[in-house]
Structure formats: structure tokens, C-alpha cells
Amino acid sequence: MKKQRILMTLTYVLACLTLFMLLFAHLALTDIFHKNESDLQMEWWAVRLTFGVIVMFVISVFATLKTISPARHTSLSAQK
Secondary structure (H helix, E strand, O other): OHHHHHHHHHHHHHHHHHHHHHHHHHHHHHHHHHOOOOOOHHHHHHHHHHHHHHHHHHHHHHHHHHHHHHHHHHHHHHHO
């Protein structure tokens, strides 16, 4: 039960962080597209970091679903 709570909290935090990072990625990609600066290294790092956060979020979602799913199936079968 405690593991489920930790995973759900982690998933929630990563979801909020993902939304926040997507905003920065959008701004960075806009700068990259318009080529407003000569050095776009920071913008590309923002995009890479956003991709990493999204990957961690997806892994967290699958781990949380895997943890929650068997508990739901056993409780449903116990009700029958």
C-alpha cells in the first residue's frame, strides 16, 4: 500500500513537471525555429531535458499501473 502511494505521488509530481517542461520546450523550439540567436545550445538542452522528463513520466505511469492493477483484480475477484 505504501509503495502504491509513493508511486502515485511520484507520477503526480512528474506529470506537473512534464507540463512545466513542455512550456519551456515550446519556447525553446520557437527560438530554434526562428533562429533568434546564434548559439542555440541552451535551447536544444531544454528540448533534450524535456524529452528525458517525459520518458521518466511514462515509465512512472506504467510502474504505477502495474502496481495498482493486480490489487484491483484481486479485490474484484473477492467480491464475486
